[in-house]
Structures are given as structure tokens and as C-alpha cells.
Amino acid sequence: MDLHDTIPETALAWHRAGRGAALATVVETWGSAPRRVGAMLAVAGDGDMAGSVSGGCVEGAVVAEALDAIDSGRSTILTFGVSDDDAFAVGLACGGTIRVMVQPIGTGLPVDELDRICTARAQRHPIAQVVDTTAWTTRTAEAGDFPDRFRADRSGFEDDGATFFSIHNPPLRLVVVGAVHIAQALVPMARILGYDAVVIDPREAFATPARFPETRLLHDWPDDAVATVGLDSRCAVVLLTHDPKLDDPALLAALRANVFYIGALGSTRTHAKRIERLEAEGIAPADIARIHGPVGLNIGAASPAEIAVSILGQMTEVLRKGTE
Incomplete structure (x- = not known):
């Protein structure tokens, strides 16, 4: 569609x-x-x-x-x-x-x-x-x-x-947790690709209409916000805050839902700590493996816009080709 x-x-x-x-x-x-x-x-x-x-x-x-x-x-x-x-x-x-x-x-x-x-x-x-x-x-x-x-x-x-x-199919939807600089590049690019983008961040100074024009902004805590949005098989969830207090509640909700893509910003070391926390929550290894972390294709991206391109490339790859 x-x-x-x-x-x-x-x-x-x-x-x-x-x-x-x-x-x-x-x-x-x-x-x-x-x-x-x-x-x-x-x-x-x-x-x-x-x-x-x-x-x-x-x-x-x-x-x-x-x-x-x-x-x-x-x-x-x-x-x-x-x-x-x-x-x-x-x-x-x-x-x-x-x-x-x-x-x-x-x-x-x-x-x-x-x-x-x-x-x-x-x-x-x-x-x-x-x-x-x-x-x-x-x-x-x-x-x-x-x-x-x-x-x-x-x-x-x-x-x-x-x-x-x-x-x-329902329209594609991108749920971004963390109204950071990368999100400012990611959201308009995603919109061009046909995604209905939603930005979640309880920090109202970050998630403002001035920084994210014509974008649905939710200032609730992420687990409540993703419940408001609703997650399904046509959703991608990208976590960008680096803060477990914000990322992890949305991550757990995404893992319980049948979203087609989950990406989480952070280094390999940060992702290893994320895996430890999920294992402590009793999340199965197969579910943890659904998380793309560090997020994005390995294209040597450096700037926020380049990182956004790498994320959208990986989202497209998973959507069209599935996970191997």
C-alpha cells in the first residue's frame, strides 16, 4: 500500500x-x-x-x-x-x-x-x-x-x-525513543520513505515542535508512550537515548511485540551491558538476538545524518529481506 x-x-x-x-x-x-x-x-x-x-x-x-x-x-x-x-x-x-x-x-x-x-x-x-x-x-x-x-x-x-x-499492509511506522540529534535527521528521512514517525521523550525540552516539525511527540514515560502508540508487525523501534531508564522500558515492550525491527544506539560494550540487563529480566536469547545493536549498517557513519542513513538502510534490509 x-x-x-x-x-x-x-x-x-x-x-x-x-x-x-x-x-x-x-x-x-x-x-x-x-x-x-x-x-x-x-x-x-x-x-x-x-x-x-x-x-x-x-x-x-x-x-x-x-x-x-x-x-x-x-x-x-x-x-x-x-x-x-x-x-x-x-x-x-x-x-x-x-x-x-x-x-x-x-x-x-x-x-x-x-x-x-x-x-x-x-x-x-x-x-x-x-x-x-x-x-x-x-x-x-x-x-x-x-x-x-x-x-x-x-x-x-x-x-x-x-x-x-x-x-x-498497514502504513509503516517508526517509533523513536530519544529526541536527540540523530533523531532530528532520522525522522524526516524516514518520512520520505513512507514511515509515520513518532518521537518519544519525557524530556520536553528535547521533544519540541521546533526541533521536530510536523511530528507526533509524546512526553510520557516510554513504556506508557509505546502502549499509547501501539506496536505491531509494521513498526520499527529505534532507541537513541543511551539511558537505560528510558531505553529499556521501550525495548522490553518492543521485544514483547511483533515489531519488524529493533535498533539500539550504543557501542559494543554498551550493548553487552544491555544484554546482561535483559538476561536478568528473563528475556530469551532468541529475542535478544532481534536487537540490532550497535544500531545501523556498518558503513563507517560518523555524523548524525550518516548514522540516520545507516539506520534506515538496516531497517529497509530487515523489512525487505528479513533476518538471516
Whole structure:
């Protein structure tokens, strides 16, 4: 899911308002297609649209086909070649080919199934729509059924070339404990990558809007603050205070949750002491091994901004490739 778009929700609302609606989804791309697989466009029966499947290259044709699908009640897959000129107009150097699945709401995509997807998205619960494009049957699937697809945000066809998975993951979230200099570089960089960033620090002089513009700031003690935020499989937790009184409560909460990444600032010696404290708390070795400490990839980072880059690189590696 691109950041936290509301394309499925929009399609459902249009259908329930009696306007008719269809959902168009990019299912395959070749070359420099403008949008990735899984990108969506909602089309209303009166021609309104929300979202994009090509950045503007083929939207007009998709809308026309979607209106036909709403009238006929039949799903279909469309194939478009994106010319070099059209691709250049939306910021690409060369063209490509995209295939787009169009599902009219109510017939191609059952209303109760779309409602289930929208409810799961609102609850930050990962869910997928699974479509058999031969028989045109659909169902939903849970993250535990296809963990690799969900971890990598990988919508796409199975090897049979007929079963398409549309992955709906919650938006990524970064929880930073410690409103320090590194956090000032890390938060805006993370936002560019699509993370909803939250900074936790009970020291109000550190966690200020002036230092962290347009950022959610929590001044509660970290264990209370992470409980307020809520931790799940789409969260990364980064601890930057160097102070066990602040880091450890959030660290214990992160270890108990299924967050995908935990990073803790500090030297190898500092991390060894951290491990001793966790062992004294009865934390299992396998859980302790989930902590990336010292935090970040070993790229020789020195400045706060470089350390932030190393942290985001490591977060991306774990998110997309998992832990070996």
C-alpha cells in the first residue's frame, strides 16, 4: 500500500452511495511502468476517479473500461503499452507495459469482502485479496498465510500466472525513543520513505515542535508512550537515548511485540551491558538476538545524518529481506 491511500475505502463509499464503482489494480509491469504492482484507481459510475495506475498515461482508457465493467458486472484484465513520450511526460526515461485488473464492486469484488479489507486496514491488520483471474473468484488471506509477500509488500501473480495477490499492509511506522540529534535527521528521512514517525521523550525540552516539525511527540514515560502508540508487525523501534531508564522500558515492550525491527544506539560494550540487563529480566536469547545493536549498517557513519542513513538502510534490509 502506498503510504496510507484510501482508494479501497473510496470505492466502497461510492458503491454504498449508489453511484456504482470499480477498483482497478496494476497486476503486472514490464520496463519503466510508472506505477508499481498493487497500485490502485477507484472509478465511480459517474466518472469520478481517485488514485492512479499509471501516473496519467492510461487513466482515461482505464476509466472507460471501468465504466463498461460497472455496467456489465464483469471483471477483466487490460494490457497497455506506455509509449516513450507518455512515459517521459510522467517523469520516466522510457516506456513499458502494464496490465490492469478491473473489478466492479458488488459483482467482481463482493461488497462484504471489500468491507472486510477496509476494516482490516483501519485496524492496522495486514490482509490480502486473492483473485483467481481464470474463474474470477476472490477471497481474503491473512499475513501468516504468505509471510514473505506481506513482509516485502509484494503484490503479484503466483507462479500459475492466474492467482493474483493484492497486499494491503498497514502504513509503516517508526517509533523513536530519544529526541536527540540523530533523531532530528532520522525522522524526516524516514518520512520520505513512507514511515509515520513518532518521537518519544519525557524530556520536553528535547521533544519540541521546533526541533521536530510536523511530528507526533509524546512526553510520557516510554513504556506508557509505546502502549499509547501501539506496536505491531509494521513498526520499527529505534532507541537513541543511551539511558537505560528510558531505553529499556521501550525495548522490553518492543521485544514483547511483533515489531519488524529493533535498533539500539550504543557501542559494543554498551550493548553487552544491555544484554546482561535483559538476561536478568528473563528475556530469551532468541529475542535478544532481534536487537540490532550497535544500531545501523556498518558503513563507517560518523555524523548524525550518516548514522540516520545507516539506520534506515538496516531497517529497509530487515523489512525487505528479513533476518538471516
